[in-house]
Amino acid sequence: MNRSEFILNEIKxxxxxPLNYYFLAVEERSIGNTESCILILEDLIKNHPDYHPSYYTLAELFYKLDRIDEGTHVAELGIKKAKDLQLLKVLHELEQLILIND
Known part of the structure; x- marks a missing residue:
């Protein structure tokens, strides 16, 4: 059983x-399935909006793909969620991500 199969079994x-979906997104990215990774992270943000690692990972990926507007949009969504949840470190990291990519 490879890692993807193991993670899919954990999801089942x-x-x-949400951690299992995040692991799947990271695995997809590591094997070059960028679009699959994006879809999983977008789904995570939609269905598990309080799972904050998704925002940074997706925004960073968009920036690396030179999809700047999408990266900034996701980071801003994460900033709003971090404020709501009072996650100051996450808030700061997302603000920094925007600053270094704008």
């Missing part, structure tokens, strides 16, 4: 755990 076992 616990479909409400």
């Amino acid at each position: 076992e616990d479909p409400q755990n």
Whole structure:
């Protein structure tokens, strides 16, 4: 069983755990399936908006793909969520990500 299969099995076992979807997105990115990674992260943000690592990872990926507007949009969504959840470190990291990519 490869890593993707293992992660998919974990998702099947616990479909409400956002960490497993995040792991799948990271695995997809690591094997070059960028669009699949993007779709998984977008779905994570939609269905698990409080799972804050998704925002940074997706925004950073968009920036690396020179999709600046999309990266900034995702980072700004993450900033709003970080403010709502009072996650100051996450807020600062997302603000810095925007600054270094604008």
